[in-house]
Amino acid sequence: MQCFMALIRGLGGLCPCPKCLVSNNELSDLTNSFPLRNVQETHLLMEKVYASRTATEKDGLTKEFGLRPVPNVFFDVNFMDPYMACSFDELHFDSGGLWSDHLFAQFKRHLDEMPGQVARSAAVKIDSRFSHMPPWSTLNHFKSVTNTSFNDGSKHRDISKTFLYAAHDVFQSNAARQLLKCLRAYLNMTMYGSLDLQTETTIAEGRKAVLKFSEMISIYEPMSSRSENPEVAKKSWNFIKMHYHVHQFDDIFEKGVSRVFGTKINEKMHGPLWKIYHERTNFKNVADQIIRIQQQFMVSVTIRSAINDLDDYMEGLDDVNSDQEDIIEESFYLGAKQKEIAFLDLENLYKSDPSFSRFRIHVGEFLTRYLSAQRSLLSD
Structure with missing residues (x-):
């Protein structure tokens, strides 16, 4: 793209x-x-x-x-x-690219170059360690990986995290052991690249990790070229997803953390398309079918949403009408709870209180000042 x-x-x-x-x-x-x-x-x-x-x-x-x-x-x-x-995409360039198509594939080739029984024992040991890996939050658990093909970038990333532990003592050749060192450098590089908080220090360390990975590959490449297995020997690291790591931390510096411009955050959006393909198509000319069925889903979701909004609105009207009915049924009285009383009676009632001395005159003076002030404001 x-x-x-x-x-x-x-x-x-x-x-x-x-x-x-x-x-x-x-x-x-x-x-x-x-x-x-x-x-x-x-x-x-x-x-x-x-x-x-x-x-x-x-x-x-x-x-x-x-x-x-x-x-x-x-x-x-x-x-x-x-x-x-154009930006570096960890999901497809690393987990679903450099690791899945190259590093992981090369480890499998090194397994194939081992003698038959030794290779089977090595594969069983790797799969057993994956199977017995304790559960960990957000980490996929696998029963076996050596004979299984994956096309999920997120699962490939979890395999790469665990593979170093599972295969650290399995391989015999110096080239395969060097490839394990490459994997360790790769994991450090991806760790810095996927941080959710980046600083000048982490970006500088990430750039160093890229150079370290390049160094490990440059050591491994001539070692693997001497392998008796032609599939191992002919492996070339001259591909674009390898080179793109040169730009990885430049993108982070210019655009922010990798999750801002990567596709991993949208990977779950593929789920509905996968279900449409497997459950609603005949596997022929699927593009037109998927588009049509997805449009039907979107139309139905829009209609359902409009119906829910209408139901919420009508329910709100019912609540308002119910409240109004309750108000009408209740009795209201506007006014003070005390009975009316004349100023003279009020003064006589509280004649022992100096605050009520000449009460009628004070109220009159107050009203005169207040009404005069209001008249001035209105005339201005």
């Missing part, structure tokens, strides 16, 4: 990163930085492309930068930088 937003050629291009101009043969080295893609520079380049007459000329101008010779609609949006908008 990021390749589409940046309109680059993707993994097949000479510069496959949507954020910088790294060469396609330097993706595994996380110690180097490369010039960032720039909207203004791309604008100037595309003007030359538009002026070119042949497709060959256009392709020649953009191929070096890994761009496609077509206009990017995001450039027409004010203050929009699609290169900066």
